[in-house]
Amino acid sequence: MTVDKFIPKPYSKTLESGSFSWQAPSNIALVKYWGKKEHQIPANPSISFTLDKCHTETTLKFTKKEKQHTEEDFSFEVYLDGELKPDFAPKIETFFKRIYKYLPFLKEYQFTIKTHNSFPHSSGIASSASGMSALALCLMSMERELNPEMEDEYFNEKSSFLARLGSGSASRSIEGPLVAWGTHEEVNKSNNLFGVKYTGHVHDVFKNYQDTILLVDVGEKKVSSTVGHGLMNGHPFAENRFHQAHKNLSVLKTVFSEGNLEKFIEIVESEALTLHAMMMTSIPYFILMKPNTLAIIDKIWEYRKTTGVPVCFTLDAGANVHVLYPENTKEKVLEFIKSELVAYCKDGKYICDQVGEGAKAFENL
Structure with a gap:
C-alpha cells in the first residue's frame, strides 16, 4: 500500500461554503508507539483503547475565496473555547502543508476552526490526538461533499491517514474500541499509514x-x-x-x-x-x-x-x-x-x- 491511494482524482462536485462538526476521542495506548521515521511513520506497531468522555469537538466553517486568491497561502483562524488562538497557527500551518497533496482544495477556502476539549485545558491529557483527528474528519467531510461516491471505509482510512500527519497517535482516534497502528503480521489489515479497528475476538471482560x-x-x-x-x-x-x-x-x-x-x-x-x-x-x-x-x-x-x-x-x-x-x-x-x-x-x-x-x-x- 502506498500514499497514492489518498491522492484524489478531479472532484465531481463544487462547494461554496458551509461547515462540518465532529467529536473525536482521545486514546490510551496499551502497546506504546515511541520512535518514528520520516513522514510520521511509526518505528513500531501500537494498539490503544479509544476513550469515550475525553474528546475534542471541532467545527470547521469554510467559504470559498475569490478566484484570484485561490493559489495564495492557507487562510484560517483557530479558536479554543471561543478565544482566538494565534499560537495554534504554526501547528495547523504545518499540518495543512503536509496534507495539501491529499486535499488540493485547501488553498481555495478561508477556514474558521472552532474547537473545544471535554477535559480541562493544560490538564496534562494530550489533546493532539483528539484535536487532529477531529479536524481531519471535518476536512474529509468536505472532500466527501466534493466526491459523493466516497465509501465509508475509505473515509475512515483517509481520515486516519491525514490525522497521522498532524499527530501520530491521532491515527488511532477515528474508530474504536481497540485500534492498531503500524504493520504487524498478526493484525488484520495493519499498516503504517493509518490506524485500523482491531477485528480479532475480544472477551467480554474488556467491554x-x-x-x-x-x-x-x-x-x-x-x-x-x-x-x-x-x-x-x-x-x-x-x-x-x-x-x-x-x-x-x-x-x-x-x-x-x-x-x-x-x-x-x-x-x-x-x-x-x-x-x-x-x-x-x-x-x-x-x-x-x-x-x-x-x-x-x-x-x-x-x-x-x-x-x-x-x-x-x-x-x-x-x-x-x-x-x-x-x-x-x-x-x-x-x-x-x-x-x-x-x-x-x-x-x-x-x-x-x-x-x-x-x-x-x-x-x-
Whole structure:
C-alpha cells in the first residue's frame, strides 16, 4: 500500500461554503508507539483503547475565496473555547502543508476552526490526538461533499491517514474500541499509514473497560513528544524495544481472546514503564514521572496484591496515571481511588472515563 491511494482524482462536485462538526476521542495506548521515521511513520506497531468522555469537538466553517486568491497561502483562524488562538497557527500551518497533496482544495477556502476539549485545558491529557483527528474528519467531510461516491471505509482510512500527519497517535482516534497502528503480521489489515479497528475476538471482560485518569501534573510537558520520539534515533536499546512491542502485541491478541487479565496487566504495566525507561536512557535523558506518579503506582500494586482486584495502570508520555479496570470492579476501584489515590492528584482532580466507539459527527457548535 502506498500514499497514492489518498491522492484524489478531479472532484465531481463544487462547494461554496458551509461547515462540518465532529467529536473525536482521545486514546490510551496499551502497546506504546515511541520512535518514528520520516513522514510520521511509526518505528513500531501500537494498539490503544479509544476513550469515550475525553474528546475534542471541532467545527470547521469554510467559504470559498475569490478566484484570484485561490493559489495564495492557507487562510484560517483557530479558536479554543471561543478565544482566538494565534499560537495554534504554526501547528495547523504545518499540518495543512503536509496534507495539501491529499486535499488540493485547501488553498481555495478561508477556514474558521472552532474547537473545544471535554477535559480541562493544560490538564496534562494530550489533546493532539483528539484535536487532529477531529479536524481531519471535518476536512474529509468536505472532500466527501466534493466526491459523493466516497465509501465509508475509505473515509475512515483517509481520515486516519491525514490525522497521522498532524499527530501520530491521532491515527488511532477515528474508530474504536481497540485500534492498531503500524504493520504487524498478526493484525488484520495493519499498516503504517493509518490506524485500523482491531477485528480479532475480544472477551467480554474488556467491554466497557474503565479508565480513570489521575491528574498528577496539569502543566505543559517539559519535553515535547516530537523531541522525545526523535531521541529514539540511535538509542542504544531502540531495536530491542521495537522487537518487544511486536512481541507484546502478539501476546495481547491471545489475551484479548481469552480474557486473561493477569497477562493483560503484566503487558500493559510493562509497556508503560518501558516507555519511560526509554526516555530515561536516551541522550539527552529526561524524566516525566513525578514523585506522586510513583506513589500512585505503589498504591495500585499494594491494593491489587491484598485484594486480588485486577486493577492496573498505564502512562502516556507524562506524569498522569491511567487506572484501568473491568467494569464489574468499578464500585470497588472508585472507592479505592477516592480513599487512597486522590490525595496524590493536583487539586484532587481526576477524570472517570471508559472505552468508547470512536468519532462521531454532531451539530455545529
